[in-house]
Amino acid sequence: MRIAGLASGMDINQIVNDLMRAERIPMDKLFQRREWLSWQRDAYREMNLALRTFRDTYAHLRLQSTFIALQATSSNASGLKATATASAQAGTYTVEVIQLAKGAEIRSEQRIKDKDGNDVKASTNIFAAMGRDATEGSFTIKVSVNDGTNQRTAEITITAEDTFSTLARKLSQASVTEDGKEVSLGLQASFDDTLGRFFISTWETGEHMQLTIEDGVDGASQTVEFIDKYILGRTDPATYEGTYTAQGQNAIVDFDGIDTIEHTTNNISVRGLT
Template sequence: MASNMRIGGLASGMDIDQIVTDLMKAERIPLDKLTQKKQFLEWQRDDYREMNTSLLELDTQIFDGVFKQGSYAKKTISVSDPAALGVKNINSTVDFSGTVQVDTLAKAATMFSKASSTINTTDKLVAQGITAQTLTIKAIGKDGKLDQGVPIEITADDTIGTLIDKINKSTGVNAYFDEQKGTLSIIAKNTGDVAGTAEIELSPSGNAGDFWTAMNMHSDNIAASTDVSAGGPFGSVGANAALTYNGMPIERSSNNFTINGVEFILKQENTGNVNFSSSTDTDAILDTIVKFADKYNSVIEKVKNELEEKRYRDFQPLTTEQKDAMNEKDIERWEEKARSGTLKGDTILSGALNKMRMDLATAVEGVTGATQLAEIGITTSSNYLEGGKLVIDEDKLKAAITADPNGVYELFAKDGNSSATDGLARRLRDTIKDTMNNIETRAGKSYSVNNTFTLGRNLDSIDDQIVRFEDRLLQVEDRYWRQFTAMEKAIQRFNEQSMYMMQQFGGGM
């Protein structure tokens, strides 16, 4: 189309391409500002998300450390005869001691085939006379009681091997088939004696084609243990552990059991009294608190640095053309200043910093031991420029842990009905959660869609403005070219007329 023709200075001798390019540079200035604004918002969004990552790391450190009761239950335990008795602290925050005499160990019930079977491991069970059926296996549970039974299906595809796998994976017994002898053995996974009944019950049995009948198994372990026919008995009953705990005879269905938050592991019988005692592992608890303080201090420092980082307004994000004219080192130095101060004076972070300081500075109401960090040797730095970092007097903290580890636990993790009665770590986690939610509302997460958070909606708006402005620039550039093309055509016509007139004057002389 004639209107789209561009004539580049043939008539005027002017560099129209360069003139239009220079004119468009001026026209593009608002677009460059939009692009720079978009880049700054993207940097700000990324820096917000980085702050959330740091806050999450602090929250995880708190949860896995000073927030857990087990962190304060770390004990050094001594046992006079470790070969006979094992002792492990589970959640006792107070020291303990005593004696255990192991009279008998808990034993698991067993039963096995009273005669060999004709079952082989190669063929499917149904091809060997076993009907498709549902077996039911009841066994003693960890609570020392007989369970309700687990159904096991024998399908047309099952061999003895696949059936044994099903039994071992799903029921309270372990089964083993000896293919050389053609016999099956079963042992309860849990030890102990179920009073008044068997510890293993098998059904159905007694009919042709029933699996247990084919394997020559009794219906339960009591029947198997009392069968004294040739080769018998064919099983045993379960037995509870019998012991004397601090002078008191007791029984347990398992050799592993817990009393008052302490786990006991019985290993040998008839060893006489075994003495045990514990002492607080002060160093381990101290290490947990120090790790919390170090992480807290690093996050406080990072937040404070972000809030006070200088904003260099003369250093705007570079455009593509500006980058093309610079070397990599200059670009790096420029963008370091351009990206500085994205979160300077941010109200979310400054509010969180103040709240976190108050969380740790306010006394905990309703606890029996220390009510403030200072009482256990943890204070804030006297240097106000450090923003309230924690300083630990290790000797004083060790003494507090040794004297009352449970009191230190309550100071950090007490679950109260309000902020005033909540432990310090619990308050801190609530503040971290609120801050992270506020940041997500403003900056989203890495997988968030732009229209679900504030900065994302701002970025979408800028993108729309950029698209509209680019369309406008195309129209402006086209207008410039139409104007210069019209000028070139006018000059061309003038030149043609001048040549004609000169030819006319020259022809008349």
Template sequence: MTSILSATSSLRIGGLASGIDTDSIIKELMKAQRIPLDRLNQDKQILQWQQEDYRAIYDSLRAFRDKVFNMKLQATYMAKTATSSNEAAVSATAGSSAVPGMYTVTVTQLAQGVSKGSQDTLPDEANADGSTMSLKQQFGLGYDTLAFTLEGANGIKKFSFDTNTANIYTVVSEINAANLGITASYDATLNRFFLTTTSTGAAAKIIVTNDSNNFLSNNAGDGNNTLKLLLKGDGTAYTGQDAVFNFGDATGLKSATNTVTINGITLTLKQGGGASTTITVSNDTDAVFNAIKDFVDAYNEIIDKINGKLTEPRYRDYLPLTDEQREQLSDEQEKQWEEKARSGLLRGDSLLESVVSRMRATMSAVVPGLTGGQGYKTLAQIGITTLSYEERGKLYIDEAKLKDALQKDPDGVMNLFTKSAENYAEKGIAMRLYDDINSAMALISARAGTSSSYSTADNSAIGRQIAAMNERISTLEERLQQMEDRYWRQFTAMEQAIQQMNAQSAWLAQQLGMGQAR
């Protein structure tokens, strides 16, 4: 019996001598002892949830900051639109630097590249089984080595091919890999070969030399070569041409492409031969209106998100579930419980309250020092206002009033948002709000860190709290393990004592029985 107990005690199988359910007793004893550990883990979970909520707001602020940055740029308010009286000849778009007005454009010639294609069908490159023939097989060549030199706008290269192993696709691949400014292709349906410059303009070119086998070219350039291309092999340059056009009284302008930007206007030339059009450039108030509207919508979204966290109900009776509690619930019950446990963790948070208050103050602020025009100094003057105080800063747009402001004084609207100053209180609305958001992000980062941080150490306030709590949890877990081991040692000692007593009792009974037998 002694050997059995000593062997089984390390496996924690109790009650062999006493019949007591030792395991259940110790589990109940430890359950009470684990209450402080469960509480620590719950507190840690709450901190982790708070950190996640802070970081979600940080990410939202960062996305909103990008929109605010665009509202800081004067280019956002200087959007222009361009229309062409003859879209078939020239189309146009206007950049922010374009000057409103009417411009006459006349196109003498369009920019072109160089394209050379087989003048007749070439022998089929495919065998009956679908495999590709060699150059010698396809074209019936009587030589083993094919060589020629090809020059484009980007450089020159000598090519050499073994006609017994190379095929037409090998030629295409080698030319394209050389990056000469020339693209080769082979159309297997038409059985024709093409060489085309990758760019347009006078600098684009195709030049063939050293083509002793007349593969690409021949002396006359009449297509009497293997690939039936109209190319001379004596170094003749086949070049593209520049576009030539007039812009107002600026005549004879040239461009290597048919898309050209001049005076802030991007022109797409479509028709040459003296085709003419009138380009009209004007302020694009619709684009500016939409930019401001998108900005206000994004502001309302971030304000609503933060206010939602500040007013979210807190259910203090719903603590994070322990492992034991989680086992007793279904997945749906666990989800519902966690939703309540996570709710309201940032309710009334002073940091977020300060963020919202500062943003609201900025959106209702007066921008000093703005003169001229309509004298817009507040958002309310251009139709952007709040309504009810209970809506906690939500903005509304009077669209007619905003459009009227953009028509009457677009520069005044721009200055209201973009005025630059050393002093925060003298900055424009967007400039000031950008500073507000950067400040808010810095505060949240210091409190909870960021999910995009590349550092392995979280030095935020909550991060340090969690780290300290992890140490406490580790210490307590070690202490509880020692306590559980002590309980088992005590119960094992009791089992061993009971075993000895049982053995002694059995021996006495045996002795008494023997005495009576005499």
């Protein structure tokens, strides 16, 4: 049995309780913090649930079809793809594709052969095909692209190490420097082993596009021969010119027998249909 403060006059029990209460303060704060975090977690869960419900409810608003009252279908989906916009009108229309838009393209007229009349491959060395000795040094050709506004001309150097494949790659990567920046001519080029021909064209389509290949030294006989024989595939020296220009073409379609539409690309919009 303990009699508090009998000798000293102090309430020992109260002092002990006060000291213990002070010691429990950090623990009490932790319990309060845990309770607060629990409430916060529950609030986040409720918010996430509300956001998910909102997302699922209005997910269809991300789809173009939600805002397009009509849908277009083509009877020949492999030849014509149609999409209806909000301004499209219901009906059946007849579309005749007269011609497709194309880029300016240069392709070999015949299978390319070497000096001995043998078919060349993409891996064939150009100097060997021409019978040109490496000591004669490299030579250049010029390739130009005119888009109706700007004409860009690049020189392509052909070395003793080049093959028909590496020449195609150089043509595809042809560029010029404008204002300190490299600007691509926008070409795609390849040499097809099966057909034995070059295919060189502009990425951009339309009749405003022009592509020209010419000799790089004003009519040097070997360069002229190279362009006509080893790029264009011509075999008659009497036809050699050393330069060739190709022009792109526009797309032309007849819409429902009403009007003939001409466009620089194959993506045409009329009466709310694309």
